[in-house]
Amino acid sequence: MNILIYFAKRFVAGENLEDAIKATRILNKNDIKTTLDFLGEHTLIKKEVSKNIEQYKKLIRSINILKLNSNISLKLSSLGIDISKKYCLKNLSYLVKYASKYKVAVTIDMEGSKYTTTTINFYKKLHKKYPNLEIAIQANLKRSYKDILSLIKRKANIRLVKGAYKESSKISYLKKEDTNKNYIYLLIKLIKSKGFIAIATHDQKIIEKAKNYFKKYNVKKYRYEFQMLYGIRRNLQIELADKSFPIRVYVPYGKKWLHYFYRRIRERKENLFFVLKYLFRS
Numbered sequence: 647m648n649i650l651i652y653f654a655k656r657f658v659a660g661e662n663l664e665d666a667i668k669a670t671r672i673l674n675k676n677d678i679k680t681t682l683d684f685l686g687e688h689t690l691i692k693k694e695v696s697k698n699i700e701q702y703k704k705l706i707r708s709i710n711i712l713k714l715n716s717n718i719s720l721k722l723s724s725l726g727i728d729i730s731k732k733y734c735l736k737n738l739s740y741l742v743k744y745a746s747k748y749k750v751a752v753t754i755d756m757e758g759s760k761y762t763t764t765t766i767n768f769y770k771k772l773h774k775k776y777p778n779l780e781i782a783i784q785a786n787l788k789r790s791y792k793d794i795l796s797l798i799k800r801k802a803n804i805r806l807v808k809g810a811y812k813e814s815s816k817i818s819y820l821k822k823e824d825t826n827k828n829y830i831y832l833l834i835k836l837i838k839s840k841g842f843i844a845i846a847t848h849d850q851k852i853i854e855k856a857k858n859y860f861k862k863y864n865v866k867k868y869r870y871e872f873q874m875l876y877g878i879r880r881n882l883q884i885e886l887a888d889k890s891f892p893i894r895v896y897v898p899y900g901k902k903w904l905h906y907f908y909r910r911i912r913e914r915k916e917n918l919f920f921v922l923k924y925l926f927r928s
């Protein structure tokens with residue numbers, strides 16, 4: 647496990663709030679904003695959910711008091727969606743209201759497809775009252791085109807991602823080329839709408855295409871930002887910031903880093919080989 651922690655540190659700021667603050671300060675110094683995620687998913691015990699909420703409240707106050715250039719990201723499964731939808735919506739509404747009091751924006755991460763409809767419904771319920779709210783939409787899901795059409799009608803703020811969860815061929819594109827094609831298709835739809843767009847990818851080809859579209863359609867910088875994950879394509883993050891492109895890095899922290907870490911390892915076989923090579927050598 648200790649060896650895994652060593653590797654996880656590439657993708658996770660640390661186990662405590664102080665680690666997340668430290669990582670944010672370093673990134674902010676380089677003109678890179680952050681979105682802070684307190685790790686923990688599929689929480690099945692109400693006491694644990696309450697702890698997650700308390701941690702998020704502490705995080706929100708810290709961002710405000712320390713004037714960090716940051717917002718927060720959260721998962722419905724850390725707020726009790728697996729316990730009950732009603733309970734989860736109550737928790738989400740409470741946190742979003744709390745964050746708005748401290749002028750901290752919130753993004754709802756998108757998890758596996760069994761949560762997609764509920765996540766979008768919750769977003770629609772809260773977005774009217776809290777226009778800063780953002781939602782992640784996954785380009786690998788075939789339904790995302792329709793979801794985006796219904797969201798852009800509401801001037802939603804959308805973080806467009808490729809999708810990190812394994813889904814069936816019935817509902818998702820399995821080939822990378824198809825997901826990439828859909829990503830661009832959805833991106834153009836978003837550009838032609840009025841909401842805020844977060845281009846959350848490390849894919850340089852997509853980033854270059856997005857830059858060209860922003861120029862072609864005269865999309866002002868306040869309407870978009872690039873987003874990347876902590877520890878991935880760090881040079882590209884700095885390069886975009888140096889060229890004055892708006893950029894935000896997703897910084898996860900907390901003791902429950904294992905699920906997040908596995909998703910990052912699975913995404914790129916080089917990561918897996920690197921870990922295995924090290925494990926067999928030691």
Ligand SMILES: Cc1cc2nc3c(=O)[nH]c(=O)nc-3n(C[C@H](O)[C@H](O)[C@H](O)COP(=O)(O)OP(=O)(O)OC[C@H]3O[C@@H](n4cnc5c(N)ncnc54)[C@H](O)[C@@H]3O)c2cc1C
Nearest residue numbers: 755756782807808809810846847848873874875896910913
């Ligand atoms: C800010 C942000 C928020 C996200 N939120 C969500 C969410 O809410 N729901 C969701 O399902 N997914 C989310 N994701 C993850 C996303 O869906 C992808 O799984 C992830 O970003 C990898 O895809 P990619 O777009 O970078 O493209 P890829 O084609 O996977 O990668 C492009 C290039 O990026 C680099 N790269 C990508 N991943 C890794 C890695 N793990 N290790 C090292 N290098 C890598 C490599 O150089 C690779 O060639 C988020 C991603 C970002 C950046």
